[in-house]
Amino acid sequence: MVRIKQRYILFDILSPPSSEHWEAYSESRDSALLHLHQVSSSEISAKYLLQVIRQVLQDHYGDFGAGSAGISLVVKYFSPKTSTGIIRCGRQHLDMIVAVLALINRLGDKEVIMRCIHVSGTIKKCENVSIKRDKEDIIRMQRKRK
Template sequence: MVRIKERYLLVNILYPGELGTKPGVPDLVVLNQPTTDALTPQALLRGIRAEVANMFGDYGAGAMEGGSLVVKYLSPATSTFILRINRAYYRLVWAALTFMNCVPVRNGKPCTFRVVHVSGTIRKAEEEAVRRARDLCFAVRDGHSEKVEDPLGNLFGTSTKRPTRDVTMRDVSADEGEYSDADMGDAGDG
């Protein structure tokens, strides 16, 4: 008996186009606002399948047939969903999500789909979803309530201010006991 190999993609829906438009509301909250209740698992699947077919043609459309793409969890309140996809095709879905730029409903708002975790089991994907939701609540409560210059950088873990580190480099020559090109078979000669 052969085990079916699948991947679970944890995806967040972000709204970066609305940053700075709501005074008094923290940017982190605006970026992670709830998604419309009109977004159903069926509408989401239709949008993803259409984008995969648009990007990868008949190959992509065929890869999405036969129940290989399923929405296992959808939360409009947290703008989070979990997709189950055949392991061979999860990169196609990931690429399609990257290029989707609006919620796949009528008059959908501009948004960004961000794949935040890829897992082999739904349990690990659910644990990551809970951890991220908890971290977001703590971040909003503990001081990210003000307007910031780079909310995307703060959210994604990048910062313009990087600490400098001292690095010591040492040049080791062949006569100090290290391998030389002759010892390695001199791969440069072909």
């Protein structure tokens, strides 16, 4: 018997600036990072994200895409504080799920950009990449303050 191979997708949710906040966004790269990476609203949870992903999967790939890719789809982790999460999907449906993440442009009443950061065969590697990215961002912000 062959085991089903899974892939883990590390993603984050970016909040693009509204028209009145473009000046603060364009000051520097660090201020742009601060404005893009915002705390997610309380209505966004792992369960809500899974519903949105499955709905977009249904809309763009139809019944076959939703049925084949949606079965193994699980949001393993989501942090509203960092707007970062990890999705598990089947290896054969990886490209479809990454495309669906790119197609999502609204969560609730807020416009968002969902970005795939890293793909791995183990959840541990995704966690390590997430921790490394967060440390680099913290160090960059601390240097800016000095």
